Amino acid sequence: MNANAKLQRIAVLVSTGRHPVSGTPRYSRNDAAALELGRKLAQRHGAQLDVIHAGDPADPALPEYLALGAAQVEVLTCAASDDAAKALATRVREHDLVLTGTRAEGAHDSGMLPYRVAALLGYALVGAAVDIDVKEGRAQVRQFLPKGLRRRVEAALPAVVAVHPLADAQPAYAYARLRAGSVWPAKVAARAADPEAAAWRSGPVERKPVKFAAAERRSGHARMLGATTTESRGGNVVNTGTSVEKAQVILAYLREHQLIDY
Template sequence: MNKIEKLDRIAVLVSVGRHRVSGVSCYSRNDAAALEIARTLAQKHGAQLEVLHAGDASNLALTDYLALGAPRIDVLACNDNDDAALLLAQRLQGVPLVLTGTRAEGAYDTGMLPYRLAEALGYALVESALDVAVQRDGVAITQFLPKGFRRGIEASLPAVVAVHPQAAVMPRYAHARAADGAIEPHRGSASPDSDAHAWRIAPAQRKPIKLAAAEKRSGHARMLTATTTESRGGNVVIEGTSVEKAQVILSYLREHRLVDY
């Protein structure tokens, strides 16, 4: 991997999401945060900003990114079963810094694109970035960790940075910028994804709500369970028919008012 000394180009990848209520195509909040960080870095360091999308140039949701500050969006023609990571890698060769969201929202949101893209380019990858600062030897990144922890790391250029949804940026929407921006379609040599035959596209299913009995013990009693081991009661039903076992479960649900019949 060749080390790049000068940050003259910054690329940000944008995707099309799906509104969680109406199902209408819209911009992704993750990619909007990545776009705002890329705009700030490009203005500060005098770098050229490139905004890329692999998909359909006629999608109206792309105009939202123009309103969010993208001066132009280069759209690489890509079908649903094409390898978008390979197509983007061909275009991004030589770009020192590539920013993207962690995953799409409601579309093909596997979260694997940053990893596959970094592998195809041979770049370093930093995920869950909250803040990106350019240094002489590379970039300094504040990384999101579970349970509210943060970690400062450094990476040399070139690199792919996946921005976390909780990044401390505030994208601003302006309709005038959407009118001034442009969407440029490009024909690329996309190839079918080798794993496309194993995909199954279906509507997302809402996760079932787990039934849990209301806690009736005092706060002191609940805190004692952290240091002591005690029996919480309950019945283990092994013998009996399936009807008798189901009756025990139904009685428990009625006792704790988890069902109303």
């Protein structure tokens, strides 16, 4: 994108979630934050804002995005076994900025969709965004870091930005906007089945997943210092090497701390 070009088209990719207690379908809070940041950018730059979902047009949670400020929600009709990332990437190829939540809530919430869409488009990806602005053809993003830290990064447009749940956004729900907006289905030119769909198994959650955590061997004083400072705790940051070499580093760490036994 030319440095002097104007931000013209913004796409916000939204998913649907479920209430953690009742299981009732509802909008995704992560995607709602992305929508609010997209609305602010569209108003600031006079850009067109498209809110897009891949899935079932009859999903009862989709109209809630109208109440949160979307003028309309375009639904790319896809089956559960279709590759939604390919359909979305094809649809947003002409957009200058693509916003998503960090991950879905209560669906296929692997967190990989922003990465897959960015890879299919060949766009830069910025994750964990808490604030976004666009100047001179570049997205200026403030990223969330642990322990209250933040950092600013830039990416040339077009780009994909995944918005963190703690983003500087406060979506406001208005019933009048829900009645005024519309959800409309759009045909997908070439639906592609996800190659991994055959291995999926859907069912109720029986127990919460167990997170791997190395045994804490430091003193109480050292642990208290670690909670308030940012010094290294002995981990390794691996930026070079092939994917196989990086996987071997992870396996070596897991074996060292006896988190796996193979």
